[in-house]
Amino acid sequence: MNTSRRKFIKNTSTAAAAFTIVPRHVLGGSGFVAPSEKLIVAGIGVGGMGDADLQRIHGSGKAEIAYLCDVDDRRAAASVKRFPQAKYYKDFREMLDKEHRHIDAVSISTPDHNHAIQALAAMQLGKHVYVQKPIAHDVWEARILTDAAKRYKVVTQMGNQGASNDGPRQVREWYEAGLLGDVHTVYCWTDRPVWPQGIAWPSQAASVPAELDWDLWLGTAPYRDYVDKLVPFNWRGWWDYGTGALGDMGCHLLEVPFSVLGLQYVQDVHASVGSVYVDEFRRGDFPESCPPSSHATMTFPKTERTQGPVTLHWMDGGIQPSLPDELEAGELFGDGGNGILLVGTMGKVLADTYGGKARLLPTSRQASVPQKYARVEGQARGHWAQWVDACLAGYGRKEVSSPFEIAGPLTEALLMANLAIRGAALRVGNQYPGRSLKLLWDNSAMRVTNFDLVNQFVKREYRSGWEVNYTF
Template sequence: MSDKNSRRSFIKQAAVAAAAFTIVPRHVLGGSGFVAPSDKLMVAGIGVGGKGESDIKSFYDSGKAEIAFLCDVDDRRSAKTRGRFPKAKYYKDYREMLDKEHKHIDAVSVSGPDHNHAIHALAAMELGKHVYVQKPLTHDIWEARVLTDAAKRYKVVTQMGNQGSSNDGTRQVKEWYEAGLVGDVHTVYCWTDRPVWPQGIKWPAGKAEIPKELDWDLWLGTAPQKDYVDHLVPFNWRGWWDYGTGALGDMGCHLVEVPFSVLGLQYVQDVHASVGTVYVDEFKRGVFPESCPPSSHATMTFPKTDRTAGPVTLHWMDGGIQPARPEELEANEIFGDGGNGILMIGTKGKILADTYGENARLLPTSRKEQVALKYERVPGQASGHYAQWVEACIAGYGKKEVSAPFEISGPLTECLLMANLAIRGADMNVDGKYPGRNLKLLWDNDNMKVTNFDMVNQFVKREYRSGWEMKYKF
């Protein structure tokens, strides 16, 4: 009886020890990529309201992620996610969370406003954490270059939140293109009906009372010190250059990604833009440089790649501006998805697609050529974008492919922000004149500098608010 009791006690103690072992984060047990017995990725979320809320839920729904920590500067926005994951410890300051909990975190999801993406992501990467960052990857070109480099330096699995890159559409278009169905693509149009938030407006006069649930200083982060104003949080910040990147930052990653990936584009060599203006009254036009313009048209030139016969011209249009309707499209056929679209023009034909590369079709739509499936599809397509990242993190750096690693999404973000340089330059008012209009900005990619209009270089790497600087050396 004594032997049996001892054996029974040993088995019970071993079971308790094994159960405790399964909740230890993967990196503690053997470095990045170690598969813990629980096979769960310990995820921390920074910015867990709005899109961050759906991101966190999608990681959890993969069945392979544990939501361990939540961080948000606004208790109102985070309430739903905190209610869904009551066991996750909650912080307001991401620095405190990473400092105290980094030993218990495998991966970090970043989904705050654009201007703080880079500082949040880099802080996590420097600790060896895998990162998922909402689009656009960063607010500035320099920041995008930093995160692209840091992903390789710290050997972490990365993914940007342009979930359409996991759709079948991009892969199908690539298969059509490589099969020669449209010849060599030389011109691309991408357009959106956004913004759906205020742009081209004056900064509100006065200040408002800061909601008690919001830490305004943490929300500002890298941005200049300003008084809190109504209607900026949680969404309308997108239309202000201090925080957002306009319609290009919001939708560009979903639309430009298709031609960017299919054609193997990299960095813009030159760009020019025109912008819409507003009337402050019936006699006077208004231009408000702090605010993104109500509409814009940017034209980017990309150098020849190993997938093109020569340079590629890419047109970006927002605010409801659209390119000329293709003659191959029937009168009652919808151009794009009605508000957004992608048109790729080749020497032998054209490809039309909707947002996220969905509903890709050859023009005229009567063309039904079939080509062999060449590229593996992502299970669940856009919804599988999240599980793809979780599984890649569990496997470890370099073990599994993801659709939007920083090596792709970093340069993609840079090209969009280059277009924003031209858009901002067109709105720059100097003594009642606009010297940046009607210029083609020439880009020195190695030195990250516009060579013929120095005034916009201040936006390539902006000046951060004191105490919020991001330091990184290539």
């Protein structure tokens, strides 16, 4: 069924209006769900991480996986076998159109470029959403999803499960106890990407696998012929679909500084990127693909928890900051390939991916401070159950670790860094004006004020019939 976009919007608007008089599935903050009832969940994108998400949600013991949707039957096979009672769809629009009255919440684990259109459609129907990181592909999309969570009063959670670890809470307690002084500089780094980047789009088209609906997979992205090895993993390195290493790991690594320091929106950002050489004399320019490595430097304005602005360095492709003097011989810098370092006027904290193994530097330094913040049962493994419990309780009644009010600005920050990374690759004649420029950001207008070329990436053009429509 190829539900037209116009019909879909009409149906979802009608459903949202009718929702307030349906007593069975109470999805806002004004109703009550009996403790004996389970959360009825639909999954969009149910292969790989999507399957893992549904297992965790179902494993809470309080959720029923009732609907599955995936554009690729091969990727969906494990979930279809695992949840044989669930009804299966290929088009999320058809599923929501037909089944919205029977769905309480939606788990979304699709390529980045379709997160916003799928999440917004569910939210407009009053459905709680769990969305894999990053919640959006573009800055504008992150902003509208943050706003939509409040407008439609739904429980939201981003899939950066490290936000439920003890580490971010422990570091915040150390910080508020004064052990670090004022944190003014942060470093986050990763050895990703582990997929191809800095390459040209394949010149040879391939046959679309019979199990894959290529048009539905493309969704909001411009139409292109199918090529080998793009699905299910390597799309991450192409700007039309993915958000590079920042989108893959940034939400995990930036969680600690955001939750500890109360960071919000970027004030300015500058980036440098690694080069690719097509031979010993010529450097290749492949603006459709994320670069093989990058270093983005973001400035955040003073917050209620800092004494001044905060500088955050993002590094990927194996680039790492200088080793701190306090790191002792034989000690891993982060977890070896990824890490988080907070630098304060009185101390430093080092942590692994997901905020794990947070430790003061030097590690011989001991500190015991009172626990101020409640821990999540099961830590990262409890991230999904925490969301299920909050959905059953209703909007605003239970805390979640990564609601869109936090996840939205965090996602915006890493997408702002991507603006600078993309800007550094833009060629004007024989020049690259974005490579020596600090981009200045007007947060209210959602616009870079001194390099207009990158504003095309703040809100991209959507393929006809796949527009994301939202008005503040």
